[in-house]
């Protein structure tokens with residue numbers, strides 16, 4: 001990957017993206033190129049540039065100086081593009097099979113040019129359609145274990161890790177998570193967005209002092225526990241997949257945080273899909289949750305036994321202690337993600353597309369009480385099999 005500081009920032013348009021691809025000689029000379037802006041996320045521009053004759057294509061992703069979902073009134077650092085490029089490159093050191101290849105990046109233009117994955121489907125959309133992505137959890141469990149172990153103090157030179165912590169300081173994007181995941185949904189805040197039919201359920205959350213105390217503890221972990229380089233926004237919309245392949249994209253929220261945060265976001269987003277399904281189709285997604293955790297434990301333990309650099313790693317019980325803590329925190333973080341995606345600013349299609357409306361509201365009520373229970377009872381939930389009992393309750 002070539003990394004270059006170019007001239008001043010300006011947002012690209014489709015012609016500009018083609019001109020840039022030509023200038024960088026990313027296609028053969030005289031290729032006929034087309035370009036479409038295909039970004040459907042909350043924050044960035046995403047251009048797909050394609051050679052008409054050969055069909056080859058690339059993605060040019062560019063950060064905007066504000067949050068696209070809200071507009072210019074919400075300024076947002078362009079530095080997230082540097083973070084994303086560097087996180088993709090770091091993850092590729094451990095799991096190149098699960099991240100898009102990066103071809104080029106430019107900090108000043110806030111662009112990352114990468115492999116086009118449009119032969120795959122966004123996992124959230126696939127799961128909503130009922131395409132069960134049989135290898136998804138196997139791959140995500142391994143992605144989590146390797147990216148998180150090998151960037152933690154357990155698996156990385158502890159002095160070098162501190163230089164990485166510095167490189168991945170990401171205050172603006174962390175602030176979004178601190179506000180949207182850990183704060184606003186628990187108070188009467190103007191970023192919240194929910195149906196009026198949920199007003200009573202929402203007020204129950206705002207009045208629940210035990211829930212608030214436990215959420216405060218989880219927020220404090222997110223603020224302070226620099227355990228490993230987490231993806232930071234690992235929902236099913238950040239995963240491309242098909243029957244054979246899985247690619248994790250969009251690590252612009254990456255920073256050194258608690259391992260359980262990534263694991264918990266995966267749990268939560270699979271649970272949304274469970275809640276949206278009819279009971280006879282839920283089993284396959286519960287299996288994905290269990291497999292994610294089982295594969296995570298196996299791969300993390302293998303890496304620990306083979307490559308741990310921490311001298312205490314061989315002390316009996318230490319690995320088990322670390323895994324128990326990761327799971328407990330993941331359950332709590334999953335609870336926060338469930339609540340914020342139900343009543344906060346950024347929703348998920350799994351819940352928002354449920355028809356009829358009455359079932360959507362009833363499912364969101366279940367989601368809110370599930371989220372609250374996961375946060376409050378995270379210490380007594382010790383295996384992913386217990387999620388089923390909590391959903392039934």
Ligand code: SR1
Pocket residue numbers: 042043067069176177180233345346
């Ligand atoms: C303003 S950003 C809203 C959400 O979109 C991103 O994908 C993150 O999940 C963030 O919380």
Ligand code: MG
Pocket residue numbers: 041042233238250
């Ligand atoms: Mg994203």
